[in-house]
Amino acid sequence: MTTVQKISSQAGGSEAPAHTKTLSVNGRDYRYPRQPVVVICYDGCDQRYIDAAIAQSIIPNMQRMMEHGFAGSSLATMPTFTNPNNVSIVCGAPPSVHGVSGNYYLDRETRREVMMLDATLLRAPTILSSFSHQGAQVVAITAKDKLRKVLGHEMLGIAFSAQHADTCTLEENGIENVEELVGRPAPMQYDADLSLFVLDAGVRLLETRGFGLAYLSLSDYVQHAHAPGTPEANAFMAAVDVRLGRLAELGAIVGIVADHGMSDMADADGAPKILYLGDALDETFGKGATRVICPITDPFVRHHGALGGFVRVHFMQDGLDAASVLDFIASRDGVALALPGPIAAQRFDLPADREADIVVIAERGVALGAGTQDHDLSQLAGTRLRSHGGLEEQPVPFIVSHSLSDAYAERAKAQPLHNFDIFDFVLNGVEV
Numbered sequence: 001m002t003t004v005q006k007i008s009s010q011a012g013g014s015e016a017p018a019h020t021k022t023l024s025v026n027g028r029d030y031r032y033p034r035q036p037v038v039v040i041c042y043d044g045c046d047q048r049y050i051d052a053a054i055a056q057s058i059i060p061n062m063q064r065m066m067e068h069g070f071a072g073s074s075l076a077t078m079p080t081f082t083n084p085n086n087v088s089i090v091c092g093a094p095p096s097v098h099g100v101s102g103n104y105y106l107d108r109e110t111r112r113e114v115m116m117l118d119a120t121l122l123r124a125p126t127i128l129s130s131f132s133h134q135g136a137q138v139v140a141i142t143a144k145d146k147l148r149k150v151l152g153h154e155m156l157g158i159a160f161s162a163q164h165a166d167t168c169t170l171e172e173n174g175i176e177n178v179e180e181l182v183g184r185p186a187p188m189q190y191d192a193d194l195s196l197f198v199l200d201a202g203v204r205l206l207e208t209r210g211f212g213l214a215y216l217s218l219s220d221y222v223q224h225a226h227a228p229g230t231p232e233a234n235a236f237m238a239a240v241d242v243r244l245g246r247l248a249e250l251g252a253i254v255g256i257v258a259d260h261g262m263s264d265m266a267d268a269d270g271a272p273k274i275l276y277l278g279d280a281l282d283e284t285f286g287k288g289a290t291r292v293i294c295p296i297t298d299p300f301v302r303h304h305g306a307l308g309g310f311v312r313v314h315f316m317q318d319g320l321d322a323a324s325v326l327d328f329i330a331s332r333d334g335v336a337l338a339l340p341g342p343i344a345a346q347r348f349d350l351p352a353d354r355e356a357d358i359v360v361i362a363e364r365g366v367a368l369g370a371g372t373q374d375h376d377l378s379q380l381a382g383t384r385l386r387s388h389g390g391l392e393e394q395p396v397p398f399i400v401s402h403s404l405s406d407a408y409a410e411r412a413k414a415q416p417l418h419n420f421d422i423f424d425f426v427l428n429g430v431e432v
Helices: 047-055 060-068 082-091 127-132 145-151 178-182 193-208 221-225 231-249 277-285 322-330 341-348 406-414 419-428
Strands: 007-009 021-025 028-031 037-041 070-075 104-106 113-115 138-142 157-161 213-217 253-257 274-276 290-293 310-315 335-340 358-362 367-369 395-400
Touching (some): 021 127, 028 419, 037 193, 037 419, 047 060, 047 231, 047 395, 060 070, 060 231, 060 253, 060 395, 070 419, 082 127, 082 145, 082 419, 104 290, 104 310, 127 138, 127 213, 138 145, 138 193, 145 157, 145 213, 178 193, 193 213, 193 221, 221 231, 231 253, 253 419, 277 290, 277 310, 277 367, 310 322, 322 335, 322 358, 335 341, 341 358, 395 419, 406 419
Parallel strands (some): 037 213, 138 157, 138 213
Antiparallel strands (some): 007 021, 021 028, 070 395, 104 113, 253 395, 335 358
């Protein structure tokens, strides 16, 4: 795998000033940071959270960025889960390029179900790693440690998670004594402070050491538990906004996107609306004939109970009639779309060689599961099931703190943006 591509000079010569240098990563050219650049993945934050907070006048710093910089909408990568979108953002490319299309997958060779906790599936270099190998001071801080190894893959610099901030070492993370730096203990994983700790660590690093490029990835614990406009959601939005203001004071260019939105998946009485597709397939085609994989599955079970709006169906027995299985799935109440794997890979820019036999996307407000025995709903963070994964959670905010050049402003108007365009816009499109 190519990890680094050489910096080239727009002006010619071997030692061009930093502001004229560009770096090519996954088919895109990126300008070397001319001042601190911070990209924030505001996990689970769709536009409704922002609109509700603006209505209460509690996010003045973000509102100022939106008014004086750029604010638009973009599309998250499908499936709308944490891993494929975070990796897409730091690669500046879709899953068909970088190879990561879920948090959880079925290994075709071993037939084992595997939770993605490292960079094994990564096929492309990241922007972070590439810049770090060309002398930029790069920082990657995540709320969840499940992302840390892939975001920090082959990166020279600082990479750690708030979840395990208490065990950071110079050898593993490029930093130690993080709790001392931030001024408080590492938060519990089911806590809104997990995200605030990420932001505070980024602020403190900029205050004390400086950096050229930082990626700060938050947790969606609050959004899974609380709807837009609720006191808890608004309090979190306001707390994040304070940190945005400090980054602005320190002279950073800030880009904000999300990895996905969030949908309520419960009925009027609060009962989760779930289609257990694995049970239905076992009953109709025989137990073990198929296997349903829920790519949302990760170590944070209280967030969603491994239930979301997107699942994959693998054929585990020879002789199954693919058309019959596809028709059966498509006819189930709660299914919005059922596609053969190759068609889904083409439509959603996914790695075709890693796709399942059938891809299934839920209707709005419905969660898809495997079997009832595979999902523990007893510890859900909120009283209602709130989750993501489907098309409904694809639109996400796209905010740049500074005004764009005319060319990038026109580009934003002329074509749909993707969340993985954010590094291009903050590095290449900002007028400073």
